[in-house]
Amino acid sequence: xxxxxxxxxxxxxxxxxxxxxxxxxxxxxxxxxxxxxxxxxxxxxxxxxxxxxxxxxxxxxxxxxxxxxxxxxxxxxxxxxxxxxxxxxxxxxxxxxxxxxxxxxxxxxxxxxxxxxxxxxxxxxxxxxxxxxxxxxxxxxxxxxxxxxxxxxxxxxxxxxxxxxxxxxxxxxxxxxxxxxxxxxxxxxxxxxxxxxxxxxxxxxxxxxxxxxxxxxxxxxxxxxxxxxxxxxxxxxxxxxxxxxxxxxxxxxxxxxxxxxxxxxxxxxxxxxxxxxxxxxxxxxxxxxxxxxxxxxxxxxxxxxxxxxxxxxxxxxxxxxxxxxxxxxxxxxxxxxxxxxxxxxxxxxxxxxxxxxxxxxxxxxxxxxxxxxxxxxxxxxxxxxxxxxxxxxxxxxxxxxxxxxxxxxxxxxxxxxxxxxxxxxxxxxxxxxxxxxxxxxxxxxxxxxxxxxxxxxxxxxxxxxxxxxxxxxxxxxxxxxxxxxxxxxxxxxxxxxxxxxxxxxxxxxxxxxxxxxxxxxxxxxxxxxxxxxxxxxxxxxx
Amino acid sequence: xxxxxxxxxxxxxxxxxxxxxxxxxxxxxxxxxxxxxxxxxxxxxxxxxxxxxxxxxxxxxxxxxxxxxxxxxxxxxxxxxxxxxxxxx
Numbered sequence: 001x002x003x004x005x006x007x008x009x010x011x012x013x014x015x016x017x018x019x020x021x022x023x024x025x026x027x028x029x030x031x032x033x034x035x036x037x038x039x040x041x042x043x044x045x046x047x048x049x050x051x052x053x054x055x056x057x058x059x060x061x062x063x064x065x066x067x068x069x070x071x072x073x074x075x076x077x078x079x080x081x082x083x084x085x086x087x088x089x090x091x092x093x094x095x096x097x098x099x100x101x102x103x104x105x106x107x108x109x110x111x112x113x114x115x116x117x118x119x120x121x122x123x124x125x126x127x128x129x130x131x132x133x134x135x136x137x138x139x140x141x142x143x144x145x146x147x148x149x150x151x152x153x154x155x156x157x158x159x160x161x162x163x164x165x166x167x168x169x170x171x172x173x174x175x176x177x178x179x180x181x182x183x184x185x186x187x188x189x190x191x192x193x194x195x196x197x198x199x200x201x202x203x204x205x206x207x208x209x210x211x212x213x214x215x216x217x218x219x220x221x222x223x224x225x226x227x228x229x230x231x232x233x234x235x236x237x238x239x240x241x242x243x244x245x246x247x248x249x250x251x252x253x254x255x256x257x258x259x260x261x262x263x264x265x266x267x268x269x270x271x272x273x274x275x276x277x278x279x280x281x282x283x284x285x286x287x288x289x290x291x292x293x294x295x296x297x298x299x300x301x302x303x304x305x306x307x308x309x310x311x312x313x314x315x316x317x318x319x320x321x322x323x324x325x326x327x328x329x330x331x332x333x334x335x336x337x338x339x340x341x342x343x344x345x346x347x348x349x350x351x352x353x354x355x356x357x358x359x360x361x362x363x364x365x366x367x368x369x370x371x372x373x374x375x376x377x378x379x380x381x382x383x384x385x386x387x388x389x390x391x392x393x394x395x396x397x398x399x400x401x402x403x404x405x406x407x408x409x410x411x412x413x414x415x416x417x418x419x420x421x422x423x424x425x426x427x428x429x430x431x432x433x434x435x436x437x438x439x440x441x442x443x444x445x446x447x448x449x450x451x452x453x454x455x456x457x458x459x460x461x462x463x464x465x466x467x468x469x470x471x472x473x474x475x476x477x478x479x480x481x482x483x484x485x486x487x488x489x490x491x492x493x494x495x496x497x498x499x500x501x502x503x504x505x506x507x508x509x510x511x512x513x514x515x516x517x518x519x520x521x522x523x524x525x526x527x528x529x530x531x532x533x534x535x536x537x538x539x540x541x542x
Numbered sequence: 543x544x545x546x547x548x549x550x551x552x553x554x555x556x557x558x559x560x561x562x563x564x565x566x567x568x569x570x571x572x573x574x575x576x577x578x579x580x581x582x583x584x585x586x587x588x589x590x591x592x593x594x595x596x597x598x599x600x601x602x603x604x605x606x607x608x609x610x611x612x613x614x615x616x617x618x619x620x621x622x623x624x625x626x627x628x629x630x631x
Contacts, residue, residue, distance in 0.1 A: 079586040083566070087589040091596040092560060098603055106616035238581035244574070254575045254583040266567055291613040295604045302596040310590055317583075537615040 008162045015359025016159065016366065018075030019219070023212055027200025029167075030211040034204060035071055038400040041205035041407065042114045042382045048287040050296040052214055057284050057297050058304050059213035059220075059371035061093065061275060061305045064151050066308050067224055067365050071347075072089045074316025075323070080256035081316075084268050086309040092272035097297045100276050101285045103457040105294070108286040116282045117387040123456050123535055124464045125527060127391070132471055134387045135372070136449075137279050140442045141376055142418070147439035148373045149422040151192050156189030158345060159362045171497060179331065186426045193351075193366065194419045197374045200409055206287060206382075209374040212286060216367035219306055224363030226536025227357060228311030235318065235352040242314075245321030253317040263502035267330075271507040274446035276453050280372075280379035312344070317341045377418075381411035440497055441482050451517050452470035459521075460532050466521030473516040474509060481505045551606045558599050566592060 039045050046054070071083040104119065113119045116137065121130025148241050161183040168185055170178035184192075200208040220442065235241035245251060252259070275281055288294060320326040328340035330346055344365075348358055385407040389397065398406065425435050455462040485505070487497050498506050506541075526532075571585045578587040 079583045081587040082586055083592070087566065090593045091559075091566070091599075093595065094600045095559070100599060102609060102612055106612045108617075109616045182566070237580075242577060242581040242583070250574045251575065254577075255585050256572050262567065262569065263571075264569070269566070291609070291616065295608075296605055299597055299599045302593045302600070307591040310586070313586060314582075337584070427573055537611055539611055539615070 006016075008451045009355045011355035012362050013160055014358035015166075015356065016362050019363035023196055023215070023498060024199050026211050026215055027204050027208045030200070030208045031203035033207060034222045036401065036404075038326040038403045039112075039114070039401075040207070040239055041404045042378075042386070043108075043283065044205075044207045044210060044287040046109060046287060047211060047289050048293060049289050050293045052210055053284070053293045054297045054304075055214035055217045056174075056210040056375075057097070057281065058374045059217035059368075060278075060281060060284055060300060061089075061301075061372075062217075062220070062305075062308060062368055063148065064155070064365050064369040066218060067312055067361075068151075068341055068344050068369055069087060069154070070309055070312040071316040071319070071344040072342075074253070074313040075319050075338075075343045076257045076340045077316055078253035078256065078320075079267070079313055079488060081136065081262050082262060082313045083256070084265055085271075085394040086305050086313075087302075088269050089272040092269060092299045092307045093275050093305075094298045096273065096276045097285075097294060099302065100296050100453055100457055101281075102291050104453075105285045105288050105291060107457070111534070112444050114283070114286065115383050115386050116277075117383060120452075120456065120467070123531070124462075124467045125531055126464045126468065129464065129468055129471065130391070132385060132468070134383060135175070136445075136475060137277075137481065140381060140445045141279065141380060142421075143435055143438040144211075144442050145373065145376050145380075145414075145418045146368050146422050146425060146435045148264070148376075148428055149194060150186075150435060152186075152193040152369045153186040153190035153422070153426060154367070155362070155365055156192070156327070157183045157186055158342075159358065160184045173207050185502050187423050190419060190422050190426070193373075197370055198412065198415045201374050201378050202411060205404070205407075206283065206375070208380050209378050209431060210284075210287065212374055213371045214436070216371040219367040220364040220371075222303070223360045223367075224308055224311050227317060227344070227352075227361050227364075230352045230354065230357060231315055231318070231347055234271055236508050241318045242301075244274055244325070248321040248324035250317075250320040250324040253320045261499070261502045264499055266503060267503040267507040270450075270504060270510050272447070273444055273450040274443045277410070277446040277449045280375040281315060282511055283379050283382060284375060287370065294368075312459060316343055322347075334478050335464055356493050359494055377411050377415055381407040382409040384414075428459045438482075440476070441485070444497065444504075444506040445474070447506050448478060448513045450510065451514040455517055455521070456535075460536055461521055461526055463521045463524045466517050466519075468516035469520040470513050477509045481509065482535055548607065555599065555603050555607050557592070562595060562599060581605070 034040060035045060037045065070081065070085070073085075085090050107119065107123075109112065111119075111122065113122075117130040117134045120133055121127050157180055161180045162186070163182055168182055170181040170183075172287035174176050200212050202208075204211070232238050232241055235244060242254070245254060256265070285294075319328055323330060328346060328350060332338055344361070345358075348354070348361055385403055389406055390403065449471065450465060451473075455468070455470075481500070499505070500508055546623050568588050571588050576584050578584055582590075587627070
């Protein structure tokens with residue numbers, strides 16, 4: 001897949017290099033504050049205040065899709081993409097932070113938890129559940145990580161096309177120069193991104209990720225707004241830009257029309273529930289200094305989503321108008337359809353003609369990608385250390401220093417394995433495409449497990465058997481629908497899930513998960529009173 | 543124990559959340575191409591307004607239905623809590 005057209009100025013690359021160096025510097029500074037304890041490495045000594053929590057949680061939740069994908073989706077499907085993905089997320093994410101996040105923070109603080117699996121295995125008196133969830137959560141996270149690593153390599157390749165024509169020359173099978181000739185190869189771009197993320201999380205742990213995320217969130221929010229302003233100016237203003245779209249054959253992008261169905265629009269509400277089961281977000285919640293630290297996150301999150309998404313949606317639909325009139329050139333898929341992920345880069349390159357803005361937006365996209373990758377790497381390292389090594393060897397077997405080094409070894413291994421897998425996947429377009437399709441399904445998997453976490457914090461009657469059955473049924477239904485999706489016929493270039501009766505598949509999996517949990521819990525033996533007392537405030541009626 | 547006022551506020555917030563959930567499905571603007579401020583498609587403007595309403599809903603929840611008891615419970619050391627060592631070098 002090709003993202004942008006070639007350019008030869010090295011300015012964008014220098015800006016991106018400067019940005020990556022700044023990130024590494026931030027990692028070095030954050031590591032100076034490291035207190036040497038496991039709690040500090042894994043959950044920042046539960047000391048993160050309101051602002052850092054807001055920025056780190058927002059940065060972790062938003063991936064590169066928030067800039068590049070949202071613009072491309074709006075180009076292809078119109079303004080309805082905002083209501084489908086962004087406004088649902090604003091309502092649902094904050095609801096999950098308020099209703100679930102605060103309670104998990106409280107339980108985590110009382111019992112010293114650092115991972116989701118520790119919590120669930122204690123909550124349901126079941127080590128088996130902990131191990132089962134560990135396997136499922138790691139399996140769901142790996143494609144998510146791969147998507148980030150591959151996307152960063154692709155983005156750097158597209159941004160640097162034409163910069164090194166002799167060192168990285170590429171030709172097409174017919175002998176002509178490849179459109180990406182002279183670009184950093186995929187393996188090198190991904191290696192640089194993995195190296196930088198590893199650099200700031202290896203020594204600083206989650207503190208490094210929190211600090212870096214805060215900086216990266218500011219960067220991708222600001223660059224999005226700057227790009228929007230400059231693109232609008234080139235059109236002759238906001239009104240002129242939309243007028244051009246309305247006058248084009250793509251005017252239907254200004255409404256939802258037939259571009260998405262009402263059942264899909266409604267059932268998309270299940271997808272943002274995934275934040276309730278993301279293990280990396282669970283770990284970020286535990287970093288909060290107090291429950292009050294959540295307040296700003298809960299209130300500002302929907303507004304932050306709007307600040308990032310609205311400019312990108314407008315750029316996307318304006319691009320559709322421009323493209324219809326032949327005013328925008330886009331690289332094409334093998335079937336001749338335009339590659340929608342190339343829209344943002346093309347709008348900047350062909351309208352604004354600014355190498356500085358190209359570099360800034362490049363840094364912004366990488367910021368969005370890396371702000372998710374870092375937390376995921378730390379999270380998997382934390383889970384391996386606490387849920388496998390410490391649990392098998394015994395809680396008091398290792399000192400904190402040993403735990404931190406075990407975790408660092410795991411983080412290093414995971415980054416290496418992820419990078420190796422990414423390079424293997426990038427070697428073949430079909431393999432690479434399948435990772436992106438799988439990445440979309442990962443969100444459905446996390447979202448479908450939401451009934452488990454919601455019941456765990458609110459319903460005392462939830463039983464061990466109910467929890468286990470819920471996880472197993474979710475896995476089974478997810479696997480069946482995923483298998484069905486692999487063989488489904490889709491629109492060329494589409495990575496979306498195949499709808500079921502017009503609904504998002506997650507709605508079906510979620511329903512199966514919730515019904516199983518409730519029914520099995522009601523017919524099996526309740527948990528001991530001691531366990532219930534440990535996880536519920538006795539002053540709170542249920 | 544929740545006070546009567548606290549419970550009422552909770553109900554109000556839940557009702558507002560349900561209303562927001564319902565009005566997200568704005569079928570009345572589904573095919574409407576008219577513009578707000580001369581540049582913003584009305585379907586998009588509506589959902590920007592929805593995002594602001596969501597923020598206001600959660601502001602109301604934070605202000606009037608804050609789970610103070612959870613915070614106190616988290617800080618309380620009692621027989622049921624089993625804090626682990628968080629600092630052994």
